[in-house]
């Protein structure tokens with residue numbers, strides 16, 4: 001990641017300065033929760049995509065850190081809400097806000113960060129930025145609702161899964177890239193290209209997350225594996241495996257998927273069925289295809305270090321599951 005961020009190093013430093021000085025709510029426990037979610041090891045991928053896209057489109061304004069901050073705050077808000085919905089305990093290897101301060105704090109601090117992020121965007125006085133952010137949040141929440149409506153459904157189709165991912169995860173990535181075009185004053189096809197690039201990266205990113213939930217160890221994940229199966233969330237590797245498995249193995253998977261708390265050996269058995277039927281390989285393949293498509297998109301821009309950095313980001317996502 002370090003090489004990728006060379007062109008935007010100063011913006012990222014401003015972003016971190018802003019986070020350590022300007023997020024106080026005036027309420028001690030809320031400020032501790034904000035510090036935990038904002039300063040505890042987030043990778044800042046969405047701000048990086050925004051800042052690189054902005055540079056790519058000719059905007060290197062020293063104020064871009066404000067929009068970058070708003071993007072990260074909206075992302076952090078979604079994590080705080082997500083952790084409550086998922087009853088999560090651990091994120092990035094540490095105890096989540098809801099475990100330390102309670103669900104109510106997680107929700108209200110999420111609302112606080114989300115509204116503060118939107119206020120920052122309003123300050124930019126650019127209706128296109130505001131429009132992009134409100135559309136993205138709407139899509140994100142719609143994606144979450146669609147996922148919830150498919151909870152515990154063993155017959156969820158790939159098409160529905162892709163819709164969930166595109167809305168729930170890829171919307172913020174697409175928004176970040178598109179906002180780069182907006183601050184660079186780019187309209188039309190190149191703005192669309194960036195939106196599509198962000199969408200592809202976001203889809204690949206979620207596919208990696210879903211695959212690692214089956215094959216990643218606790219140290220890679222920063223939480224225990226098998227969360228999706230336990231929560232009745234159908235993801236690509238499992239959908240593909242169910243399509244290919246024989247009746248007996250399908251039954252084993254369905255029993256694990258529908259059980260409240262599948263024992264470890266059942267989870268391991270499902271992982272080995274998944275491996276045998278190529279569910280893992282098929283997910284890897286789709287991730288590679290999606291990252292390749294993101295790289296093809298970005299090639300529509302003239303060569304530059306920012307274009308190379310955005311292409312390398314796609315490689316980085318792909319490498320995370322090798």
Ligand code: GRG
Nearest residue numbers: 042043044077078079081082114141144169209
């Ligand atoms: C209030 C804005 C708002 C939304 C609430 C709960 C909800 C609606 C949506 C869920 C969206 C969500 C959290 C999707 C998961 C996306 C994902 C893979 C997050 C992990 O992102 P990373 O790896 O996180 O970039 P770090 O830890 O690097 O910050």
